[in-house]
Amino acid sequence: MMKEETKEPQYQTCVEIKNKVGLQSLGLMTNQVYYDDPRRLTFLLSRYKFVSKIMSGKDQVAELGCGDAFGTRVVQQEVGSVTAYDFDPVFVEDIKQRQVSKWALEAHVHNILDGPLPRGRYNGVYSLDVMEHIIPEQEHLYLQHIAQSLEDDGVFVVGMPSIESQEYASPPSKAGHVNCKTGKDLKKVLEKYYENVFIFSMNDEVVHTGFLPMAHYIIGLCCGPKRDKK
Template identity: 45%
Template sequence: MFETKAKEVQNQSQFDNYNSQGGVTMGPYTSHIWRTDPRHLGFLLARYKFVAKMLEGKKWALEMGCGDAFGTPVVLQTVDKVTGVDWEPLLMEDNAVRLADYNCDFQCLDITKKAPEGEFDCAFSLDVIEHIPTEREHLYMENICKNLSRDAIFIVGCPNITANEYASEASKIGHINLKHHHELRALMKQHFDNVLLFSMNDEVVHTGYYPMAHYLFAVGIGKKAHG
């Protein structure tokens, strides 16, 4: 048997860290999810984990539509730096304060009107394109690709249109540009030499039958010369 001191506190480093730095504060979006549908955070983190695995070793990632940047630290475990972009100034200001200890920064802009500043070797955009009007999605793609390197990787994640009948009424109102898997692949092929498509159900990423997937990932590799 292992001998321990009578008053030894187990996991002391965790308590020391908590006492000196306090608890972690989530942003407005994820705080709402925690209060109303906490298991959804499991799905959200799984999506960021997939991105982190795909982008491992990259230097500077663009996160388009970062929201309150809940998953950004997951990507920062494998990528040197992340620039988060969204169009709500109060949210970007809050992100900069909450994530001040991480190697990330934030820009406030409308991606359909302006390209982010920086020279990125990868990018990702989760749960964004379904909110972009179809007639403006080409601007979304062009402005993201504008400052990507030739060998960049770009990951788009979005709900599958075939799962929309199971979505909440609030989601249906906001999701104005859902896609079938072949539509998502075709859009990405306009800008990248190679496109890999993955399915996702709950936290599980797989290569199964696309129409039965709740969520889709498209991974674009190698930006086309005109992209």
């Protein structure tokens, strides 16, 4: 068999890693995204990059609503550990089937509406593209249980499509969206649970502090969970 060698030696590592651990696969959800609309992967990874820098240096971090956890490695690069949670066993099983030792990830099935995260409090929790799927009548359970899952000095990052974006969203993108908000409304509800809330705009892969009504995606950065919230 002919030896597989690249023309330039610095790229031979690509072949060596493929032969050692195989080709890394997309997750169950990102496989669909890459097939239908590849550019969306750039948006997804940009959100994880933002979270990774906010959480940088944290010892124990949790991701709530991880889906296939394709972007979670970006956060793992910056923190001590990430524990992933999703309410759908299909996605959690997909994560477990794609495990590699370098990026070992603890993943569990949990519905945040039923109670706080079951493995104690975390220094940071992030939840991307989850809140918009929770009906307004139950969002207090989502926010209350996350706040209860944080240490007193913990940080929470939440991201969702803006209500303004839904006019332009594709049917697959907005399927199940029952609770999108304006940036102003997201800040208002988060302030019920946190002492400090900062809202960021996002358009495509760029996170910024621009005019919220023109944002396609909005991100809330929350510090200081209020312990007297009922």
